[in-house]
Amino acid sequence: MTxxxxxxxxxxxxxxxxxxxxxxxxLRPSDRIGNFGYLAKTWAVIVAAAVVAGVWTHWWTVLLxxxxxxxxxxxxxxxxxxxxxxxFTRDRSRDTLIGIVAAASPVGSPWHxxxxxxxxxxxxxxTADDPDLPLHDTADKATxxxxxxxxxLGLLGGYAxxxxxxxxxxxxERADRLRDLRNxxxxxxxxxxxxxxxxxxWVYPVLWVLPLITLTTVCHLMRSFxxxxxxxxxxxxxxxxxxxxxxxxxxxxxxxxxxMNYHAEHHLYPAVPARRLxxxxxxxxxxxxxxxxxxxxxxxxxxxxxxxxx
Numbered sequence: 596m597t598x599x600x601x602x603x604x605x606x607x608x609x610x611x612x613x614x615x616x617x618x619x620x621x622l623r624p625s626d627r628i629g630n631f632g633y634l635a636k637t638w639a640v641i642v643a644a645a646v647v648a649g650v651w652t653h654w655w656t657v658l659l660x661x662x663x664x665x666x667x668x669x670x671x672x673x674x675x676x677x678x679x680x681x682x683f684t685r686d687r688s689r690d691t692l693i694g695i696v697a698a699a700s701p702v703g704s705p706w707h708x709x710x711x712x713x714x715x716x717x718x719x720x721x722t723a724d725d726p727d728l729p730l731h732d733t734a735d736k737a738t739x740x741x742x743x744x745x746x747x748l749g750l751l752g753g754y755a756x757x758x759x760x761x762x763x764x765x766x767x768e769r770a771d772r773l774r775d776l777r778n779x780x781x782x783x784x785x786x787x788x789x790x791x792x793x794x795x796x797w798v799y800p801v802l803w804v805l806p807l808i809t810l811t812t813v814c815h816l817m818r819s820f821x822x823x824x825x826x827x828x829x830x831x832x833x834x835x836x837x838x839x840x841x842x843x844x845x846x847x848x849x850x851x852x853x854x855m856n857y858h859a860e861h862h863l864y865p866a867v868p869a870r871r872l873x874x875x876x877x878x879x880x881x882x883x884x885x886x887x888x889x890x891x892x893x894x895x896x897x898x899x900x901x902x903x904x905x
Contacts, residue, residue, distance in 0.1 A: 610863065610882055611875075619875055620866040622685045629870055630674075630683050633853065634697060637670045645802055649794030657801065665806040666848045668702050669814060673853035673869065675699040679710045682868040700782035703755070703807060705775030711764045717865055720823070721836050726764060730816065731823035731836070739904045749813035756808075810849075818850045821896045822858040825888065837862055837887040839876065846893050859887030 611619075641664055648660035677683045678694030691706070699706040712726045719725040729735070736742045748754055790798040823836045837859035840851065847856055855861075857872035860879065867875055879885040890896045 611878055615878060616864060616867075619864065619871055619878065620868070622682065622868055626868055626870050627684055630677070630868070633670075634674055634693070637667050637674070638697075641667045645790060645794060645798055648802060649790075649798050652795075660802050661806050662810070664802055665810040665814070666852065668807055668811045669849065670852040671698045671702045672704060672811075672815065673851075673855045675702075675704055675706070675709065676713065676855070677853065677869045679713055680865055682866070695778055696782075700778040701786060702811070703779060703783070705772075705779060707771035707775050708764060708767050711767050715764065715766075717862065720862065727819065727823075730819040733824070736820075737904065739901055742901055742904060746813055746816060749816040750809055752808040752812070754816060755812050814850045817893060817897060818855065821890065821893045824896075824900065838890060839887050840890045840893055840896070842892055850893050863887070 644660040644663040644667075648656045674683065675694050675698035678690040678698060681687050681690045683690045683693055695706045698704075699709065716725055716727040720727075736745050786803060787799040790803070821840065822838050825836055825838070839859040840846075840856045842851060842856045850856075851858075854869045854872045857869075857876055860872045860875040861867070861869075863879075864875055879887070
């Protein structure tokens with residue numbers, strides 16, 4: 596079994612009617628309220644977990660806060676993703692501000708660089724120029740040991756360091772790179788000072804930085820791999836690399852909050868807000884041949900792939 600980069604497959608055009616797609620992509624007032632509610636809930640859970648661990652400091656409260664905060668960091672990354680597509684409020688300036696201040700910069704994601712990379716991924720998926728190809732290609736994951744090493748590097752913080760050293764894509768202007776560095780520095784300083792003054796000096800490095808560069812990162816790597824890695828026997832029917840995962844509540848919390856498991860639906864119709872992606876799946880079920888592969892769980896797919904390796 597190998598994961599390859601086949602030619603561009605079928606995309607969303609022609610699958611659903613134009614009026615239907617416009618209706619799905621429309622952001623209703625209730626969607627905007629729900630999005631802001633989700634963002635507020637995410638930060639409320641982060642603060643609550645940090646307060647519990649900071650006030651009642653025991654090994655189990657710290658561990659629980661570590662896990663909970665990691666799930667919410669993943670949620671912030673996915674909120675940033677919706678803002679990148681201008682799907683959070685449908686106002687580009689507002690979504691940029693929300694994406695930078697409330698989502699990207701706190702979790703160490705350089706907004707301009709991430710936006711350029713992700714939009715290029717949408718344009719170039721299934722080609723050798725896809726900037727995310729290393730995340731789902733098997734060039735460095737062709738044996739069990741290589742697979743363990745790849746995800747182990749992510750869990751130990753190595754991937755986060757590599758991302759920082761690599762920097763932004765070449766098409767990001769120097770001024771935007773500097774803005775990203777400034778925004779990251781400001782956000783991390785605010786988090787460090789605020790948590791240090793209220794809960795203790797150790798809260799920021801232990802409950803924010805450590806989960807971010809370890810568990811949150813490895814979950815991001817796992818999600819990215821499973822959502823595009825098509826095995827040999829699954830081709831040519833799914834040579835477009837469009838995969839969705841039904842998953843379960845635990846997996847969705849750690850890997851795919853904010854409907855990120857509806858990944859094929861998002862690639863087919865990137866203008867549809869995350870909150871509406873379940874409706875896209877329902878609409879696609881009525882088509883003769885929905886152009887995406889369904890997996891039942893991220894972990895099951897990863898174990899299946901690992902067992903196939905020498």
